[in-house]
Amino acid sequence: MTDDIVASVVRQWQTVNPGLDTGPMEIIGRINRCAALLQQAEDAPLRSAGLTRAEFDLLGAVRRTDRELTPGELARETFSSGAAVTKRLRALQDRALVERRGDDRDRRVAHVRLTDEGRALVDRLLPEQLAYERSVLAGLDQPGRDELASRLSELLVQLEGRLGGARR
Amino acid sequence: MTDDIVASVVRQWQTVNPGLDTGPMEIIGRINRCAALLQQAEDAPLRSAGLTRAEFDLLGAVRRTDRELTPGELARETFSSGAAVTKRLRALQDRALVERRGDDRDRRVAHVRLTDEGRALVDRLLPEQLAYERSVLAGLDQPGRDELASRLSELLVQLEGRLGGARR
DNA sequence: AGCAGGTATTACACCGGTAAACGATTTGAC
DNA sequence: GTCAAATCGTTTACCGGTGTAATACCTGCT
Structure with a gap:
């Protein structure tokens, strides 16, 4: 199991601010990141039209x-x-x-x-x-x-x- | 289990085009929709700053x-x-x-x-x-x-x- | 010195949202 | 019944944010 960008961001926050409850990032951060990646690439067939x-x-x-x-x-x-x-x-x-x-x-x-x-x-x-x-x-x-x-x-x-x- | 907007969109597509494999929408459509809803509201604490x-x-x-x-x-x-x-x-x-x-x-x-x-x-x-x-x-x-x-x-x-x- | 490659900024254009404007319709008072 | 005001659907005006591409500048190598 390799980890994704969000996991490493969360790890950074924990290092800098150990008390932080970063739970929500694991979901919301990932949704936002997935959406961003998808929208950048997903539109390839559309753009060609x-x-x-x-x-x-x-x-x-x-x-x-x-x-x-x-x-x-x-x-x-x-x-x-x-x-x-x-x-x-x-x-x-x-x-x-x-x-x-x-x-x-x-x-x-x-x-x-x-x-x-x-x-x-x-x-x-x-x-x-x-x-x-x-x-x-x-x-x-x-x-x-x-x-x-x-x-x-x-x-x-x-x-x-x-x-x-x-x-x- | 009530259904979400994506489910009803998928149903519409199935009605109009029964052969369509709408599987990807169930994930990608939902991710995009969640991201849109989140970004609209999520930023409330930020906007106040x-x-x-x-x-x-x-x-x-x-x-x-x-x-x-x-x-x-x-x-x-x-x-x-x-x-x-x-x-x-x-x-x-x-x-x-x-x-x-x-x-x-x-x-x-x-x-x-x-x-x-x-x-x-x-x-x-x-x-x-x-x-x-x-x-x-x-x-x-x-x-x-x-x-x-x-x-x-x-x-x-x-x-x-x-x-x-x-x-x- | 000159050139290739890299970093940051600026110029320009597009896209989307908010708010104002416009035209059309309904409501309500007389 | 009619006029004025409120309301509604759509469009337009304007503004802010982002990306691409052109620009300015710097370094390091030849």
């Missing part, structure tokens, strides 16, 4: 709900600000991947849907992306992956309850 | 290594670009939390150390931060936390080997 992770998330949200979404819904779905969604929509629209359509009843709201190219792009990219992710996770055996997924789900439920409630 | 997470990481790196570090070392230690470190150092120096000292031998390199206030600030903030993080993790029992930490460590080792090697 000229897409940001955030843009892909947006396209994916429209694709998987299989209906038109409003910018507001997209903002909630992708956990980003309305302004960010607006900008991404403009960029994606300029590339003819999404279309805007004004609501007939309420002219404040817009409806966003994928163009055929947008849909085709997502359907081509997502399997590539998942295959890449699968290769990244290949170092863990199946029981380990299940265990990890289930623990993360537990944690995520906690976080959503505690923090997601305070959101918005 | 007027510090960014990145700035705190930088101060922490100097504190825990217990010696002067060069900007380059700090960039590697905090996994950010040299330019970002330069700017953060300027900001922290303006607030008298760190000091720069030029090397006598090699006048390219600088050495960064904490001022007394900087050191005091870290030593005051870190326990607060850890206490806050502990409260966030309180929903998991101790065996669950250990299990999670250990699985994350496994994954992190894999990622560092696979991706960290490609870094620089």
